[in-house]
Amino acid sequence: DVKVTQSSRYLVKRTGEKVFLECVQDMDHENMFWYRQDPGLGLRLIYFSYDVKMKEKGDIPEGYSVSREKKERFSLILESASTNQTSMYLCASSPEPVLGAPNLHEQFFGPGTRLTVL
Amino acid sequence: DQQVKQNSPSLSVQEGRISILNCDYTNSMFDYFLWYKKYPAEGPTFLISISSIKDKNEDGRFTVFLNKSAKHLSLHIVPSQPGDSAVYFCAATGANNLFFGTGTRLTVIP
Numbered sequence: 001d002v003k004v005t006q007s008s009r010y011l012v013k014r015t016g017e018k019v020f021l022e023c024v025q026d027m028d029h030e031n032m033f034w035y036r037q038d039p040g041l042g043l044r045l046i047y048f049s050y051d052v053k054m055k056e057k058g059d060i061p062e063g064y065s066v067s068r069e070k071k072e073r074f075s076l077i078l079e080s081a082s083t084n085q086t087s088m089y090l091c092a093s094s095p096e097p098v099l100g101a102p103n104l105h106e107q108f109f110g111p112g113t114r115l116t117v118l
Numbered sequence: 119d120q121q122v123k124q125n126s127p128s129l130s131v132q133e134g135r136i137s138i139l140n141c142d143y144t145n146s147m148f149d150y151f152l153w154y155k156k157y158p159a160e161g162p163t164f165l166i167s168i169s170s171i172k173d174k175n176e177d178g179r180f181t182v183f184l185n186k187s188a189k190h191l192s193l194h195i196v197p198s199q200p201g202d203s204a205v206y207f208c209a210a211t212g213a214n215n216l217f218f219g220t221g222t223r224l225t226v227i228p
Contacts, residue, residue, distance in 0.1 A: 004161070035218075042122070042207060043162070043218035059217075090161055106152070107216070109161030 003027070004110035006091050012116045019078040021113050023091030031094045032074035033058075033107060034066060036087040043090065049074055081117045089113045121145050122210050124219035132227050137195040139222050141208035144189065148210040148217075153182060153193050156205045156221070165206075166193070198226045 007022035025032065033048040035058075045058030047066040055066050063085060067075040074093075078085055092107040123142045131137045139153075149170045154162035168175040168182045168191070175182050181194045195202055205221045 009159075033216075040220055042120075042124075042220040043209075045216060092161070106164045106167065109154075109163065111159065111161050 004091055004093055004108050006089075006110040006113050008113050009111065010114050010116075012118065013078075013081050014118050015082060017078075017081050017117075019081050019115065019117075021076040021078075021089055021091075021115070023074045023076070023093075023110055024072050025074075025091075025093040025108070026072065027093065027095070027108070028071065029093035029095045029108075030071070031107075032068065033092040033094075034064075034074065034076045035090045035092065036060070037090055037112070038087050046076065081115075083117050085115065086117045087115060089115055120220070121148075122208060122217045122219040124206075124208060124222050126222050127220070128223045128225070130225045130227060131198045133200055134197045137193075137198045137202065137224055137226065139193040139195075139206050139208075139224065141191045141193075141219050142189060143191075143210050143217075145210070145212060145217075146186075146189065148212045150211045151182070151184060151191050152209045152211070152216075153180075154207045154209060154218075156207065162207060195224075198224075200226045200228050202226050 004025045031050050034046045035043040037043045049055045049068040065077045090112045091110040094107040152167040153165040155165045156162040166180045168184050184191045203226050205223045207221045208219045
């Protein structure tokens with residue numbers, strides 16, 4: 001069974017704080033993803049990574065950065081949190097990259113982190 | 119601009135009947151389509167997918183239909199069960215991105 005875990009289920013931070021969201025997967029997947037889920041907007045891709053130390057921008061990378069120092073861990077960083085970053089953040093992983101492009105099929109999701117920025 | 123749309127935010131169906139969830143997309147370059155199911159306080163879980171070279175894929179009670187000319191796909195659940203009550207997201211992929219719809223909340227009434 002694939003397990004994707006996220007460091008916190010709920011997080012409350014203040015505007016301007018630096019925020020780290022951690023994600024760990026235990027199935028040796030090459031690809032990892034960060035999404036945010038907002039009402040009426042569905043899931044939107046922030047960043048993804050198809051290998052250690054590799055990262056690619058998704059749809060909405062502004063205000064975020066990521067780090068992938070180890071294959072199993074993918075971190076999302078909010079350098080200076082703002083109230084419009086209040087959201088549900090979902091991490092996902094998937095196997096079998098194809099020629100450097102991420103395998104976007106059948107991603108396995110973590111339970112999510114609900115972040116509130118005051 | 120939403121490239122994948124689910125125009126029905128909610129759907130209620132009687133147990134045992136068919137549930138039909140719809141999804142429309144705008145980008146003709148999408149080549150693979152997926153449905154995910156999400157329970158409260160959990161991440162989405164993959165349900166079923168279809169390649170753009172097919173028009174139907176079936177897995178038990180779940181069938182996905184793809185109409186490329188209409189840029190439309192649908193998920194049929196027969197028979198619907200109370201445990202199917204969840205939010206369903208359709209998603210489409212092409213190149214290096216995966217686009218999700220806004221979700222439809224299905225309630226199956228016992």
